[in-house]
Amino acid sequence: MSQVIVSFNQVSKVYRNGCQALEAINLQIRRGDFLFITGASGSGKSTLLKLMYGEERPTQGEVMINDANLAGLRGDRLSKLRRQIGVVFQDYKLIPRRTVFENVAFVLWAQGFTRKEIHRRLLPTLKLVGLHTKADCFPEELSGGEQQRVSIARAIVSTPPLLLADEPTGNLDPDNSLQVLKILKKLNAIGITIVLTTHDEQLVRATRDPVMQLRNGHLFQAR
Numbered sequence: 001m002s003q004v005i006v007s008f009n010q011v012s013k014v015y016r017n018g019c020q021a022l023e024a025i026n027l028q029i030r031r032g033d034f035l036f037i038t039g040a041s042g043s044g045k046s047t048l049l050k051l052m053y054g055e056e057r058p059t060q061g062e063v064m065i066n067d068a069n070l071a072g073l074r075g076d077r078l079s080k081l082r083r084q085i086g087v088v089f090q091d092y093k094l095i096p097r098r099t100v101f102e103n104v105a106f107v108l109w110a111q112g113f114t115r116k117e118i119h120r121r122l123l124p125t126l127k128l129v130g131l132h133t134k135a136d137c138f139p140e141e142l143s144g145g146e147q148q149r150v151s152i153a154r155a156i157v158s159t160p161p162l163l164l165a166d167e168p169t170g171n172l173d174p175d176n177s178l179q180v181l182k183i184l185k186k187l188n189a190i191g192i193t194i195v196l197t198t199h200d201e202q203l204v205r206a207t208r209d210p211v212m213q214l215r216n217g218h219l220f221q222a223r
C-alpha cells in the first residue's frame with residue numbers, strides 16, 4: 001500500500017461565528033492519488049483544503065500531513081511543512097506588476113534558492129504548463145487560462161509532493177478548464193498527489209479518478 005500523505009481523523013470545523021463548516025470528517029489520501037472533492041457552494045470544500053495547508057485549524061479531531069499533526073506545528077516547522085504543499089486558487093492570486101518569470105521565481109527566491117537554481121528550474125516548469133514563450137509577459141497580458149497556468153507553475157516550481165487546487169477552473173471556459181485538468185493529470189503522472197475541489201461536472205466526467213462529495217459539512221464517497 002502506498003504511503004498516506006493526508007489523514008483526517010474525526011475532524012470538525014466550527015467557525016468563530018458559530019457556522020459549522022465540517023463535521024466528523026474521516027479521510028485518507030495516499031501518495032499518488034488524484035482526488036476530486038465536489039459539493040455545492042458553502043458545503044465546506046475550501047475549508048477542507050484550508051485545514052490541509054494549515055490556514056485553518058480544526059475545532060475537533062486531527063489533521064495529519066505526512067505523519068505530522070498540524071495542530072502541534074507553529075512558526076518555522078509549520079512553514080517548512082507548508083513548503084511541501086502547493087496551492088492553486090480560483091482567482092490565481094498573481095502579483096500584477098511582476099512578469100510571469102518573476103511571479104514563479106518569487107516562490108523560490110523566498111525559500112532561499114540561488115539565482116542559478118531559480119534559472120535552472122524556471123524554464124522546465126514554464127514549459128510544463130506551456131508558457132515558456134510568455135515568461136516576460138505581465139499577468140494582465142495573459143488570458144484567464146494562461147494566468148491559471150502561471151499559478152500552477154508557481155505552485156509546483158519547488159516540487160512539492162502535494163498540490164491542492166481550490167476550484168482551479170472556476171473562472172475558466174470549458175476548453176481552458178480541460179487544459180488545466182490535462183496539466184494536473186500530467187503532474188499526477190510524475191508523482192504529485194492532487195486534491196481538486198470543483199462543482200464543474202464536466203471536469204469530473206473527464207476522468208475516472210475517485211470523487212468525494214461534501215454535503216452540509218459531511219463527506220461521502222461519490223465515485
Ligand SMILES: Nc1ncnc2c1ncn2[C@@H]1O[C@H](COP(=O)(O)OP(=O)(O)OP(=O)(O)O)[C@@H](O)[C@H]1O
Nearest residue numbers: 015016017019021040041042043044045046047048
Ligand atoms: N472565515 C469564516 N468565518 C465564518 N464562516 C465561514 C468562514 N469561511 C467559511 N465559512 C462558512 O463555512 C461554510 C463552508 O464554507 P466553504 O468556503 O468551505 O464552502 P465551499 O464549499 O468552498 O463554498 P464555495 O463553493 O462557494 O467556495 C459556509 O457556510 C461558509 O459561510
